[in-house]
Amino acid sequence: MVRLLKGPTLPDRVISLDLLAFVALGIVLLNMIITGELEYLDIVIVISLVIFIATVAIAKYLTKGKDYD
Amino acid sequence: MTDWIAFIALITGALFVLVSAIGLLRLPDLFMRMHATTKTTSLGITLILIGVIIAFPTWGVVLKGILIIAFIFLTNPLGAHMISKAGHLLGTKKWGRYVRDDLENNNHRR
Numbered sequence: 810m811v812r813l814l815k816g817p818t819l820p821d822r823v824i825s826l827d828l829l830a831f832v833a834l835g836i837v838l839l840n841m842i843i844t845g846e847l848e849y850l851d852i853v854i855v856i857s858l859v860i861f862i863a864t865v866a867i868a869k870y871l872t873k874g875k876d877y878d
Numbered sequence: 879m880t881d882w883i884a885f886i887a888l889i890t891g892a893l894f895v896l897v898s899a900i901g902l903l904r905l906p907d908l909f910m911r912m913h914a915t916t917k918t919t920s921l922g923i924t925l926i927l928i929g930v931i932i933a934f935p936t937w938g939v940v941l942k943g944i945l946i947i948a949f950i951f952l953t954n955p956l957g958a959h960m961i962s963k964a965g966h967l968l969g970t971k972k973w974g975r976y977v978r979d980d981l982e983n984n985n986h987r988r
Contacts, residue, residue, distance in 0.1 A: 820908055820965035824915050827957070828902055831919040835895055838926050842888070842933055850930075850942045857950055864957035871964040 823867050830860045884933040891925030894918045907972060908965050916958035920950055 834856050841849035901914025924947050931943040 820961055820968070821911065823961055824908075824912055824958075825902060827961075828898060828915045828919060831923055832895060832899075834923060835892065835926050838923075838930055839888070842884075842930060845934075847934060847936070847939060850939060850946075853927075853946055854942065854949075857946055857953075861949075861953040861957055865960055868957070868960035868964040872967050 819871060823864065823871075827860060827864060830856060830863075834860075880932055880935075884929040887925050887929035887932065891922040891929065894922030894925065898922065909962055909972070912958055912962050916954055920954045923950055 834853055837849055837852050837856070841847070841853075895918065898915050898918035901918070902911050905911050905914055927943045927947055931940055
C-alpha cells in the first residue's frame with residue numbers, strides 16, 4: 810500500500826496493485842474457510858482472471874505498442 | 879488430522895504472502911521488487927488453495943481449485959515478464975551494481 814502511493818515509477822504501482830489483488834484473493838479464500846460457503850471459489854476464479862487481463866493491458870498501454878524487434 | 883494439515887498449509891501460504899509484501903517494500907529496484915512479488919505470491923496462493931481443497935474435499939471444490947492453481951501458474955510469470963519488459967523499455971532507473979544487462983546489449987549486436 811505504501812509502495813502504491815510512493816512508488817517512483819508507474820510499473821512499481823502496477824506490481825503493487827498486483828500484490829494487493831493477490832492479498833484480496835487470499836482474504837476471500839480465508840473467508841470461505843471461516844463461513845464454509847463454497848460459492849466463494851467462483852469469486853476467486855474471476856479475480857485471478859482479472860489480475861492477468863489488467864496486467865497485460867497496462868503493460869501494452871505503457872509501451873504504446875512498441876517492442877524490441 | 880486433515881484440519882491440522884489444512885491449517886499448516888494456510889499459515890505457510892499467508893507467511894509467503896507476507897514475505898512478498900516485505901520484499902515489495904524494502905528492495906531497491908523495480909526488477910528486484912518484481913522478483914519478490916511474483917514468485918512468492920504464486921506459491922502462497924497455491925498453498926492457501928491447497929488448504930481450502932483439503933478442508934472441503936468435494937468434487938467441485940477440488941476441480942475448481944486445481945483449475946485456479948494451473949491458471950495462476952500459467953499467467954503470473956507471463957504478466958510479470960510483460961511488466962518488466964515494459965519497465966525496461968521505458969528506461970526505469972536500475973540499481974547501481976548490476977553486472978550485466980543482455981537486453982541492452984542486444985541492440986548493438988544486430
